[in-house]
Structures are given as C-alpha cells and as structure tokens.
Amino acid sequence: MKKVICSIFVILSAFSLVAQKKDKSLEAISAPSMPSASIIGSQATEINKMKSLKQIETAFLTNFLDSNQNLTLPDNFSVEFNPYLLSDRKNFNYESYLENDFKTCFIRNLSLSLTTTNSYQINDTLSSNAIGFGARTILWNGKVNESLMKKYFKTIGMNQTNLHIDSKVRAYLQAFKSQHMGVSKKVSELIDFILQNLEKDEDLNLAMDGNMNQLIANVKLILESIQVTEDPVTITDDFIDDFGDNFAEKFVKERDLVLAELKKALEDIQHKRYGFRVDVNYAQAFSFPTIDFDNQISPRWGLWSNISYKPNIKSQERPSNLEFIALARLIANNDEFINKYQPVDTTFNSDLIFDLGIKGMYEYKKVSASIEYIFRRNTIDEVIIHDGKEFKNSINNDSYKFMFSLDYRFTDNIIVSYNLGKSFGQYSNANGNLVTDLSVNIAIGDIKISDIPK
Amino acid sequence: MPVFREKPDKLNLNLSTSSNKVRIKVDCYFGTQVSVSFYHGSVVTLSCRENKEIDISNSLKGQAVVFNGSANNPDGGQVKIVHKIWEENGNSIEYTISEDYSGETPWDPANNNPSYEFQVNFS
DSSP states (O other), X not given: OOEEEEEEEEEEEOSOSSOOOOOSOOOOXXXXXXXXXXXXXXXXXXXXXXXXXXXXXXXXXXXXXXXXSOBOOOSSEEEEEOHHHHSOOTTOOGGGGGOOOHHHHHHHTXXXXXXXXXXXXXXXXXXXXXXXXXXXXXXXXXXXXXXXXXXXXXXXXXXXXXXXXXXHHHHHHHHHHHHXXXXXXXXXXXXXXXXXXXXHOHHHHHHTTTOOHHHHHHHHHXXXXXXXXXXXXXXXXXXXXXXXXXXXXXXXXXXXXXXXXXXXXXXXXXXXXXXXXXXXXXXXXXXXXXXXXXXXXXXXXEEEEXXXXXXXXXXXXXXXXXXXXXXXXXXXXXXXXXXTTSOTTEEEEEOOEEEEEEEEEEEETTXXXXXXXXXXXXXXXXXXXXXXXXXXXXXXXXXXXEEEEEEEEEETTXXXXXXXXXXXXXXXXXXXXXXXXXXXXXXXXXXXXXXXXX | OOOEEOOTTSEEEOOOSSOOEEEEXXXXXXXXXXXXXXXXXXXXXXXTTOEEEXXXXXXXXXXXXXXEEEEEOTTSOOOEEEEEEEETTSOEEEEEETTTOOOSSOOOTTOSSOEEEEEEEEO
C-alpha cells in the first residue's frame, strides 16, 4: 500500500511550563523523533537521532479542533519535555554543561514524551486509538573541541563582566549622589568618578586579567554620549536616576551582543560534539478500544539503544558532517491485544521482536540526508483449533526496513522532511509496504511572531 | 529600555540596636545570571549564590540602601532572582525579581537583559 502522509509538525519550544514570552530567536531545530511516537508508529524513521537539549517539543500533526470547532484530543499529537530543564536549577553554573559523567548525562538529558493517535494499525483492516509514553536519555555525550570550549568559557566570562559593569556603574552613581547630593557638579566629574572607581575595581580587574584599557574606553564612550539638559548639573535623585537609565539603555546593546554570542557558544557545545554518543530509550503504548479509560490495554512496549559515532576533523577543529548510528532494539507485542482481533479459533504467540539497524547521516549547511536499514527478527506461532484439534504453525516473520530521509532547514524555525522507503510490512496484505512521508516542522512559542513566515 | 525601579517605600526591614551583622544573599533560578551592586561606604557586588555583609544593625538602622541588579538568562528561560536581606538572629525580608516587582514601569518578560533597582529601608 502506498502510504502517503502529508502532515504538519508544529514544534513548540518553551523553557518553562509557566507561560513566559521571550522576544528572541529559537535555536535551530531538528525533526521530531520521540520514543512515544516511534512505539505507535507515528513517524517514518525508526532510528532516532540524538536529541538536542530542549525542554519541550510539541509536534502537532493535525488540527486541535474537531468538526464542531470544539477542542479535542488531536489525532497524532506529540509532546516531549526535559524535567531537568524545567526544574529550578538553583544557582546553575553554565560551565557544568561540559560535564560528561554518566550520572550528569542521564539526569540532564532525560526526556519524557507522550504521543496520541487515532490511527494505530492493529492489522491490515483495523486501526484504533493509542497513546504512547516514552523516556529517553543520553548515557555518554561525546566530546567537544578545545577551541569551542575556550570560546564558551570566554563568553560566559564576558557576559558576567557586562552584568557587573551595568550594576556597578549604577552603584557608583548612587555613591556620587550620596557624596554630592544637592551640589552643582560638572558631568565630566561624575564620569571621571565612575571610571576611576571601575579602573580600581577588583572584580573587573580579575575578569579582564588586568587589561582594563578597552573596558574603560568603551564605558567612557557610552557615558560621554549621554545627553544632559545642563552642565554643570545639580545632583538630585531624578538626575541620577535618569543618568542611570540612559546608561543602561545604551549599554544594553553591548550586553545583547555578548549574550547572543554566549547563546551561540552554548548551542555549539551542545550540538557540535564528536566521538561516541550513547542513548537509551523506553516506550510503551496503551490503547482504549472502547474509548473507555478503565478499559485499556497495552499492545506493545519497546526498549532500545542508539550508539553513534561522529569523527572529528582535527585540522578544522570541528566534528565531521558525517555520523553513523547503530540501533539495537527489543519490542514485545501483547498477544492478548493481538488475539482480541483474530478469529476465535486462531491465536498468535509472538516472541520478542529484535531489531538491529544502522544509519548513516550527512549534514551540510541547511540540508541533511540519511539512509537507514533495520533487520527485524520476529517469529510468530499461529495456533488454529479445528474439530477440537490444535494445529501449530511457526511463521517466520523476519523482515527489514529501509528508509531514505532528506531534511531541509528553511530557517532556524522551519524544517521540511521527506522520507521514502520500505516499511517492515509485517502484515500480509495486497497494499504493499512502500512509505512516503512529507512533513513540515514549524517551531513556535518562544520566538518573535515576526520570525514565523506568513 | 529604562531600569525597572521598584517603589522606594515598598521594602522595609526592622533592625535591632545590637551589633548583629546584616547580610544579603542572592540566589538565581532557571539558569539566570546576575550581578547585584550596592553602595554603603563602598560599592559591593554579588553574583549568584553569594552572600555578603552590608553592615552591622545599629549602624544601618534608620538608613536606606539601593540595590542595583543586572540579569539575563543564556538558556532563554525566565529571569528569577531571590534577594534575601536579614539581620543575624533577627528579621529578614525577601525580594524576588520578577514576581515581587511592582514598579511604575511594567516588567517586560521580552527584555533579555533587564536592569532593575530596589531600595530597602532599615528602621
């Protein structure tokens, strides 16, 4: 059967379950690959690329509203979130993102996912609803090039220095006010007072390793650009507040630049890793055939691991564009569920399904392409009772899946994915097992509205 | 973007006439980074997790200290800083940005690099 799915994924990324609108651009996204979607067959690719560190990814495959415009459980809805990033992370040290021990990787990268569908295929003629629950995490997260690490540490320091400059300048304004309240003073005296104190400041000298000249020159430029209505000026609360507001407003441009550099460096150390990476995934499906919450059954569960390897190009100090991923997976089907939909004289006893697969991926600028192959080992015993006699037949249901995928990133918020290949085809039917899938993934939520194309 | 300035009469801390130390502690949440500076004889600056002395209670009694903060969140999440000011063995107050902020300029969650200011009146 030529299975054509044209679907729209809308990926919602936010940094807290508490609504917080931030006017910033989202980091680059990748196509959704949640265990909970995989276990109920809501995605074409089987081998999940290592997940980026995000807090919530929500994939909408169809509209949330039913034909009467009432809110309904969407047909094919996925959400994945990272509990660690939703936790309060009291006094978090950004340098710890480079820690790579087992426990840190496990906790920091643990993601939980939920997917719903009304198209869970039971056999070639029957489908039902299903909810998939999944969990995945990274046990070993590869390595980061030294130049990226150095840049990351440097931008963390620059960011903190800028925060210090802003708060200290305004504190020195308070100091000047305290010493000269109600007195007429030249603005140049105020500026000199601030600069002289900044020059002697221990925190700043430590941060700048004694190289204060550039810092002082930049701050001086900003202070001297602040317009005042009269000079000399009488030092009052209002004057000091206005002067502080003006400084903060002008200096924020520098702060924004450095913050953007830090965010880029943070993204790089999270994504541009080389060497071996290992993740584990668990997912379980639940079905509600009678649409009764109390009458639920679990049709299957799965446990799998991906081991990936990405070489490092030492001369360019960056990971290769090429990545290899190996998959090992166990899937257990619930015979009780399967046999509910078989003729009364027929039962199936299925063994554990064992998958072994390999995937090659290549990413270049906005395009990524991958090929994956999975071999499935699956034996089913069919038992038919006829005239009181039991007839057993062992069915070799070994099969394979082959998929070619192409992703194109239009912007940092929109990815179009195309998949073409062959599904496992574990059901004997005349419809075939060709899979073609086109999806558009749009990231929304924590980004500027103007970033979303009309 | 102006400094988010809290109402000057909002925060009050009743101190004793003893020589107990009065301190400030700054805790950051959800990946927030901060610098808080105040002038009281000299300029003192704190970052996340730091805890510094302001003065002793009988010297501070009857005065007001202005705290100047600058913050951002490289992870892109919400900015949250809890400032705790307390007298050892005495009273304490907490002021949280941005939940407790009630200044004239409305807090703008879209501001990536907020600067804020609050005053504590020691009585």
